[in-house]
Amino acid sequence: MTNWSAWLFWPDNVALSVFALGLLAMVFLYAARKPMHGIIHSSCTLASHGTRFVSRWLLQVSEGMRLRNQAVLLAHGQESEAVLIDREFERVGNLIRKDLQEFPALQRKMLEEATRIEDDYRKCGTVPPPSPEWVTALESIAQIKSGGDIPRTLLEDINKSIQKIHDKTIAEFRRSYEERHKILNAMQPSWRTVEKLIGEMDKKMVTLQTNAKQIDNHMQTFEAIRAKDSKAEHALTVSSFVQLAISALVMVIAAGGTFINYKLIALPMSEMVGASDYLTNSLKTSDVAALVIILMEASMGLFLLESLRITQLFPRIASMDDRMRRRLMIASLVFLTILAGIESSLALMRDMLIADKTALMRDLASVAPASSDGVLTSIPMVGQMVMGFVLPFALAFVAIPFESLVHSLRTVIGVALTQGMRGLGVLLRFVGLFFKRSAKVLELAYDITIVVPLMLERWAIAWRSGASVETEAVTLSKSRRAA
Amino acid sequence: MKTHFTVVLLLFVLLFSGACGDSRMHSHGVYMLVDTSGTYAQEANKASKIINYLLATLNPGDSLAVAKVESRSFTEKDIVAKVTFDKRPSQATSQKRAFKEKIQTFTQAVKPSAYTDITGALIQGAEYLNETNSGIKTIVIFSDMQEELGKGTVRDFPIDLDGFRIVALNVSKLRTDNADPRLYLNRLARWEARVRKAGATEWVVVNDLENNLESILVTRGTNG
Numbered sequence: 036m037t038n039w040s041a042w043l044f045w046p047d048n049v050a051l052s053v054f055a056l057g058l059l060a061m062v063f064l065y066a067a068r069k070p071m072h073g074i075i076h077s078s079c080t081l082a083s084h085g086t087r088f089v090s091r092w093l094l095q096v097s098e099g100m101r102l103r104n105q106a107v108l109l110a111h112g113q114e115s116e117a118v119l120i121d122r123e124f125e126r127v128g129n130l131i132r133k134d135l136q137e138f139p140a141l142q143r144k145m146l147e148e149a150t151r152i153e154d155d156y157r158k159c160g161t162v163p164p165p166s167p168e169w170v171t172a173l174e175s176i177a178q179i180k181s182g183g184d185i186p187r188t189l190l191e192d193i194n195k196s197i198q199k200i201h202d203k204t205i206a207e208f209r210r211s212y213e214e215r216h217k218i219l220n221a222m223q224p225s226w227r228t229v230e231k232l233i234g235e236m237d238k239k240m241v242t243l244q245t246n247a248k249q250i251d252n253h254m255q256t257f258e259a260i261r262a263k264d265s266k267a268e269h270a271l272t273v274s275s276f277v278q279l280a281i282s283a284l285v286m287v288i289a290a291g292g293t294f295i296n297y298k299l300i301a302l303p304m305s306e307m308v309g310a311s312d313y314l315t316n317s318l319k320t321s322d323v324a325a326l327v328i329i330l331m332e333a334s335m336g337l338f339l340l341e342s343l344r345i346t347q348l349f350p351r352i353a354s355m356d357d358r359m360r361r362r363l364m365i366a367s368l369v370f371l372t373i374l375a376g377i378e379s380s381l382a383l384m385r386d387m388l389i390a391d392k393t394a395l396m397r398d399l400a401s402v403a404p405a406s407s408d409g410v411l412t413s414i415p416m417v418g419q420m421v422m423g424f425v426l427p428f429a430l431a432f433v434a435i436p437f438e439s440l441v442h443s444l445r446t447v448i449g450v451a452l453t454q455g456m457r458g459l460g461v462l463l464r465f466v467g468l469f470f471k472r473s474a475k476v477l478e479l480a481y482d483i484t485i486v487v488p489l490m491l492e493r494w495a496i497a498w499r500s501g502a503s504v505e506t507e508a509v510t511l512s513k514s515r516r517a518a
Numbered sequence: 519m520k521t522h523f524t525v526v527l528l529l530f531v532l533l534f535s536g537a538c539g540d541s542r543m544h545s546h547g548v549y550m551l552v553d554t555s556g557t558y559a560q561e562a563n564k565a566s567k568i569i570n571y572l573l574a575t576l577n578p579g580d581s582l583a584v585a586k587v588e589s590r591s592f593t594e595k596d597i598v599a600k601v602t603f604d605k606r607p608s609q610a611t612s613q614k615r616a617f618k619e620k621i622q623t624f625t626q627a628v629k630p631s632a633y634t635d636i637t638g639a640l641i642q643g644a645e646y647l648n649e650t651n652s653g654i655k656t657i658v659i660f661s662d663m664q665e666e667l668g669k670g671t672v673r674d675f676p677i678d679l680d681g682f683r684i685v686a687l688n689v690s691k692l693r694t695d696n697a698d699p700r701l702y703l704n705r706l707a708r709w710e711a712r713v714r715k716a717g718a719t720e721w722v723v724v725n726d727l728e729n730n731l732e733s734i735l736v737t738r739g740t741n742g
Contacts, residue, residue, distance in 0.1 A: 302607070309605030311579020313544045391611050399570040399618065 064481070065488035072478050079474030086467035093460035097453050104449035105268060109260050111442060112271040116257040123250045127243065134239045145232055148225050155218045155225075275446035278439050285436035293329055296378070296426045299419060301325040303384035329430070332374045336431020339367040346438040375427040382423030386416040546580040546735060547652025548572055549643035552598075553587045553661030555634040562625040564688060564727060565660045569621050571731050572658075578603050578610040581650040584621060585639060587661060588631040589668050592638035598624045602650060636665045637673035640713075644679055656683040658734060662690045663709055680717030685734050687724050 043052035064071070173193060179186045259267035305321035312320035341352040342364035352363065482489060550572065552565045569584055576582055583600035585591070599620040603610040640657060647655040657679075663686055667673055686709065695702035710721045724730050 305578070306606050306608060309579070310577060310607055310610075311545055311605050316544075388607050388611075391608060395611050395614055396574055398615065399574050 061485050061488060065485045068481070068485060071481055075477045075481065076474050079470045079477070083467045083470035083474075086463045086470065090460045090463035090467060093456045093463065097456035097460060100449065100456065101453045104446065104453060105263070107449070108268060108271050108275070108446055109263060111446075112267070113257065113260045116253055116260060120250060120253045120257060123246055123253060127246045127250070130239065130243055130246065141232060141236070145229060148229050152222055152225050152229075155222045158215070158218050272446060272450060275443040275450075279443035279447050282436040282439040282443060286433070286440060289430065289433040289436070292426060292430060293333075295422075296329050296430065297322075297325055299385065299423055299426075300328060300378055300381040302388060303381040304328070306384060306388065328374065328378065332371060332378075332427040333430055333433060335367050335371040335374065336427070337434040337437070339364060339371060339431055340434040342367060346434045348434070348438050348441070371427060371431060375424045378427055379420045379423040382419040383416065386419055543651075543653040544579075545650075545652045545654070546576055547647040547650045547655045548576065548580070548582050548658060548735070549647050549656070550582070550584045550658040551587050551591075551636070551639045551643060551660060552584060553634060553636075553659075554628050555587065555589075555631045555666065557630075558662055558690070559628045559630040561660070561688060561690075562628045566621055566625045568658070568660060568687060568727065568731070568734075570618065572734070573614045573618060575735055576603065578605050578607050581647070581652055582617065583643070583646055584624070585642065586624075586628075586631075587634055587636055587639045587659075589633035589635060590638055590671055591635040592642050594642070596639065596642065597646070600646070633666045633668040633671070634661070634664060635667060635671060635673065636661060636663065637677065638671070640679065640684075641677055644677070644682060647682070654683070654736060655681060656685060656735065658685045658687055660687045662688075662692060663705055664692060677712075677716045679713055682713075682718045683720040683722070683736065684713045684718045685722045685724060687734070688727060689723055689725060 040046050042056065043049060044055050045052045173190070176186055176189055176193070256267060256270075260271070301322050304325040305319070308321050308324045310319070310321060314320055314323055337346070337348070338352070340346045341349050342355075342360050344353065344360075347353050352360065355363065550565075550569065552562065553559075554562070572582055579602075581600070581602040583597055585597045588596055599617055601613050601617050603613055636659065640659075643657045644655075647657070665673075686706070689702075689706065691699075691702055695705075706723060713721055720736075722733050724733050
């Protein structure tokens with residue numbers, strides 16, 4: 036503990052000693068006022084300038100980073116949009132090639148149908164009944180006054196003949212109509228065919244129209260990206276965040292699958308590489324070997340999807356010629372199948388090892404072996420084998436979310452870094468401002484401690500200036516009087 | 519390319535810098551002494567159960583030996599069965615079955631010995647376990663811990679049990695202990711002092727064979 040009494044001039048009179056000490060300190064501080072103000076000012080200016088310098092540097096770096104991120108983001112977005120547009124054009128091309136190449140045949144068919152319909156229509160034209168030319172002859176016979184029953188008989192005969200002809204004509208007319216109806220009836224399928232063809236055409240045209248609209252939308256986005264539109268950039272950034280979240284979720288699910296896969300082969304791997312070998316204090320060689328197998332499967336899956344051009348993580352594979360790419364694809368598939376087969380065998384071995392160990396435990400515990408139903412007990416074994424074969428292929432598809440994760444993570448980290456640096460820059464700027472202002476505050480605070488000498492100084496200056504003014508006034512009045 | 523290689527090499531070194539290299543350092547070595555002197559020979563069935571527990575608990579790569587404590591036990595002839603389990607689990611299981619058969623044969627034909635040379639058996643056990651290079655070395659003594667040496671048997675010299683765990687199992691109370699429990703307590707204290715002086719890292723007494731068998735073996739990682 037500090038012995039404060041050593042500082043006292045008169046230990047018996049503490050108040051007087053403290054007063055004397057205070058007085059001495061005040062005198063010292065007053066004497067050191069100018070250099071102390073200088074130190075305070077210089078220190079604060081140094082700190083302020085330093086923080087402002089760092090702040091400016093951070094803001095510049097963050098701006099550079101933002102621009103670089105923007106360039107990468109837009110380039111990636113442009114590339115993605117170009118791929119989408121390419122795909123849409125491919126679809127349209129397929130549609131045109133597949134459907135609209137049949138258009139001339141369809142047109143010919145429709146023309147034929149139309150011609151047939153027209154012919155049938157013409158055939159259906161109404162044939163009017165023959166005009167009654169014999170009506171005039173009948174009128175002449177009817178005007179004969181004499182002749183007895185001859186005209187009557189004649190008329191009756193004519194009537195009979197006319198009745199006969201009428202009946203014949205009516206029959207002919209009906210038959211003709213019947214034929215026309217038949218023709219019209221036969222036209223029905225042709226109309227239906229035409230209607231169906233028009234419907235199909237309509238559907239294809241609607242699909243084409245939808246594709247055209249989608250291409251228009253993609254083109255608009257593409258143009259906006261090319262124009263470095265802020266909205267497009269924002270949309271791409273948000274899309275990256277969403278992509279990151281989705282791909283991270285899928286990766287978590289895949290990690291679950293990997294864990295199951297690992298559990299399936301970790302025990303039997305100890306049969307291959309030994310159960311008592313350790314790489315580190317707690318890391319078994321067999322566990323690492325199992326993990327290596329799983330990672331190799333994932334790598335083969337990655338190469339398979341790369342060679343299928345589903346993912347594009349390796350530009351070297353994407354730029355390979357088709358023959359080499361196909362060879363790589365076959366090699367990856369073969370290796371993946373072999374690894375899946377190995378894993379399936381390991382799953383079988385796992386079941387056997389567990390069964391063997393269980394039997395030993397029963398033997399050691401002198402417990403009678405449990406009765407087993409052959410079919411029921413083999414279900415888990417078959418299930419494990421199937422799972423061991425299928426899981427590697429399922430894990431191969433992890434490459435898709437992985438690619439998405441890599442791309443989106445770059446954007447997200449870039450945005451986070453930019454924002455972080457910008458925030459830090461602003462904070463340092465504020466700190467610089469604080470230092471700048473605090474120089475004055477510290478100087479004033481220093482002056483408070485020596486307020487008494489300062490007051491004396493002010494009075495002395497005022498007194499001296501007052502005395503000099505009086506002297507000057509007396510001198511001036513004397514000179515005036517002299518003048 | 520050279521830079522990539524250096525980075526990969528560095529990562530590899532970092533990953534495996536903690537590797538021991540010697541797999542034996544992670545293995546258990548257990549040497550079990552079964553007292554066959556006097557009436558304690560009747561406890562052989564209990565010893566058989568303990569051995570079964572050890573067989574069920576030990577892993578591939580571990581070592582196990584069972585020896586009987588007789589009048590003079592510093593000899594390999596007293597080792598009933600010994601095995602270092604294969605690294606492959608399937609082979610280890612077969613070895614465990616064979617070991618169990620040997621122990622069964624032994625327990626069916628135990629002959630009581632006149633004296634009890636625990637010290638000699640301890641020295642023999644320490645020798646065996648040192649040869650196995652096990653990472654964790656445990657000597658299990660299934661005995662009443664009452665040493666009785668025959669004429670001409672010299673055991674009053676310092677022994678070396680550096681790094682060993684000593685587990686005394688089923689230390690039954692003798693008739694004299696019942697009369698004066700201090701004899702029992704002093705006997706245990708004397709043995710503890712002796713093995714600790716010899717460098718043993720741990721001294722454990724397990725009498726509750728139904729519920730406290732886990733104390734016989736330590737799990738990996740807890741032993742230093």
